[in-house]
């Protein structure tokens with residue numbers, strides 16, 4: 523009888539990066555479970571990670587580079603595949619310019635450290651303006667604000683969900699997203715724990731989202747009115763003297779205050 527092995531891995535399918543224990547027998551996966559010893563995800567798992575074994579064992583899964591020849595597909599060696607891609611990419615760029623190449627990056631590419639550390643260099647070298655990703659409809663404003671406020675698009679403040687007393691969520695639905703740029707596996711338990719320790723959860727959303735449904739308070743805003751709501755919040759902070767002086771060099775506060783009023 524062959525031996526079983528337990529592997530400790532992280533699920534890269536979404537930002538929650540849950541710890542997994544994967545039991546295998548030779549090449550066959552026997553089970554995929556949440557890892558209770560992972561200090562971050564604490565045993566949480568969702569059906570997507572359990573289904574990873576379906577991808578692993580899918581008979582249609584591509585295991586080698588395939589080259590199309592007419593209507594047929596032919597398996598080729600990795601070295602030949604890389605050589606072919608390099609040759610064709612260079613040819614296309616030479617003939618039609620850098621922008622003839624378009625790039626799309628999906629969410630899991632940032633949960634893969636090879637891609638995370640190397641893809642930007644490669645994409646930079648391609649020099650194409652046609653770069654598409656989920657980022658542009660997801661967190662690009664977040665990157666821009668971090669760049670403007672802290673000097674780098676990746677200096678992203680992360681809410682301390684496990685220690686906060688009051689959590690205000692504007693338009694986010696972490697129960698569905700696991701917290702975009704927040705990385706919160708098992709967010710439902712974390713939000714319930716916040717409330718159990720006496721904290722308050724307020725969700726502002728035009729829709730009664732899954733997160734709004736477990737909040738202390740759900741504030742419906744009309745779609746497109748969130749800027750007015752934020753101005754109202756800032757105005758109250760200024761009007762009621764709830765702001766405090768900052769040692770940080772901040773320009774234009776007087777003008778901002780006047781504009782908000």
Ligand code: SF4
Pocket residue numbers: 533534535536537538539540566567568569570571700707
């Ligand atoms: S929430 Fe699901 S998909 Fe996301 S990392 Fe955890 S197990 Fe994977």
